[in-house]
Amino acid sequence: MTASYRTVYAFAREMHPKTVKHDIHYGTAGFRTKASNLGYIMYRMGLLAVLRSRYKQGVIGIMITASHNPECDNGVKLIDPHGEMMEQSWEELATKLANVQDDELEATIKEIVQKYSIDMTVRVNILIGKDTRPSSPSLAKSVVDGVLALSGKPIDFGIVTTPQMHYFVKCRNTHNEYGIGTEEGYYTKLVSAFKRLRGDKFNNKNYVNKILYDGANGVGARKIKYFKERLGDCLEIELHNDAGIGTGKLNHLCGADYVKSQQLFPTGVPNIPNQRCVSVDGDADRIVYYYNDENNKFHLLDGDRIATLIAEYLKELVLACGIDLNLGLIQTAYANGASTDYITKTLKVPVACVSTGVKHLHHKALEYDIGVYFEANGHGTVIFSKNAKDKLNEAAKDNKLSEEQQQSAEKLLALIDVINETVGDAISDMLLVETILNAKGWNIQQWEQTYTDLPNKLLKVTVQDRNLLTTKDAERMCVTPEGLQEEIGLIVEKYNKGRSFVRPSGTEDIVRIYAEAATHEESEKLAAEVAQKVYELAGGIGAPPIIP
Ligand code: 16G
Ligand code: MG
Secondary structure, three states, rough: HHHHHHHHHHHHHHHHHOOOOOOOOOEEOOEEEEHHHHHHHHHHHHHHHHHHHHHHHHEEEEOOOOOOOOOOOEEEEEEOHHHHHHHHHHHHHHHHHHHOOOHHHHHHHHHHHHHOOOOOOOOOOOEEEOOOOOOHHHHHHHHHHHHHHHHEEEEEEEEHHHHHHHHHHHHHHOOOOOOOHHHHHHHHHHHHHHHHOOOOOOOOOOOOOOEEEEOOHHHHHHHHHHHHHHHHHEEEEHHHHHOOOOOOOOOOOHHHHHHHHHOOOOOOOOOOOOOOOOEEEOOOEEEOEEEEEOEEEEEEOOHHHHHHHHHHHHHHHHHHHHHOEEEEEEEEOOOOOOHHHHHHHHHOEEEEOOOOHHHHHHHHOOOOOOEEEEEEOOOEEEOOOHHHHHHHHHHHHHOOOOOHHHHHHHHHHHHHHOOOOOOHHHHEEEEEHHHHHHHHOHHHHHHOOOOOOOOOOEEEEEEHHHHHHHOOOOEEEEEEEEOHHHHHHHHHOOOOOOOEEEOHHHHHOOEEEEEEEEOOHHHHHHHHHHHHHHHOOOOOOHHHHHOO
């Protein structure tokens, strides 16, 4: 025991010394910064994963990725046994372990072991995955050293998408009840459910069985090839932005985050009028749909659109089954006001608003029999409770029910298998959307016509210290700096259908501003006015924002 603790320090000192003086925090989605600063953090997260795994008596996952960030960044997050993000109470431990001096590592570990009464003799497996960033292989090596230093067993899954990692972890911990915990098992589960749902009926009415896919030059481009092989004619996927390791510009002028935040068509995808396109992000856990019309006008169908499409379809199927299941939709303050209106007033599905970050949405969604959650940026999934699954399984076999009822239950069961319930999964979400569009016989315009988005604008302001800005009410209200919320209120009042909020980013040293209003010009002006106030009252640095 003592020996392994000594290894911890020796490994740190000799191979993974702390190289950054300032503290770094476990943020919204783990640690994320310049890849060159992450070696020792990776090593320490390897250590933490072993502690967490022994404490939870389950397999823990580690994903190395910086998602939609530039290629020179990287990051790391831990995945808990059910395949969800690591419990929040351990984020503090992660931050502490990341920031202590090398010679304090042993003592910090001992403290954690004591506090949580961790049995350090338990054998544990840690699953490790990484995205396509050139820095990922060496960072993975540092993670492995951390796992070995505390006598855990690292299992390397190589290059995988973030949602694949979440899936693998859940499979291992459910002894493959959730699915087979290999890449092959993942493809087989999703593709066979998709084929079951599609049957031999496609090109249903206006549905066109072809999609252009922007892989963001990342892991999403690699993995879609395995889907293409298996899907065959069932869904024609034309792949673009598929650069190999280190050769393409990951997320540069392409990918889901670029398309959503810039509201622009990506480079590298052919511009064909009215052609349905999708972009995924650098670790393939986000997806957005879009097209250019015949006048070359860009139309975006983001996470809110996907959420409403899914919620509507699920509601129809649940009604057709005649089973009493409660369905809820979870959004964040970024959700377009028009989508929230449509969901509550037209679909009559209850909506909850929570803080930004997948863990908050996921957590809330667990309160429903069927919880649909999506961030506007395209990250989201659906979770089905055990109660829902049990009832559907019964209904599918219940001969007292009508044929239509039984078939609807069967459809819902197949949908569950297309969905990656552990976390938002771009490719799984795409298969789900394609299933629904095909079932409805809709083209992308028909989907878009369900409601009209309010024009909106995202801005950011660099500030001295983003922690000075605090919020409440699911980030919709600003608490400090004093007076800022009142000022925002006064500005918003001037705009027709105006809404705006500000929040400190959890991943960058900036404050984000969101604004929506009746017209494009108004939304831009509103965002800029609010940005100016943030700059003034929250310690903006650099050039002040300009009103258009
Ligand atoms: C991370 C979050 C995402 C959130 C985004 C906000 C996860 C897996 N990802 O990418 O959900 O929308 O951060 O970024 O939780 P921000 O705090 O910089 O605005
Ligand atoms: Mg991502």
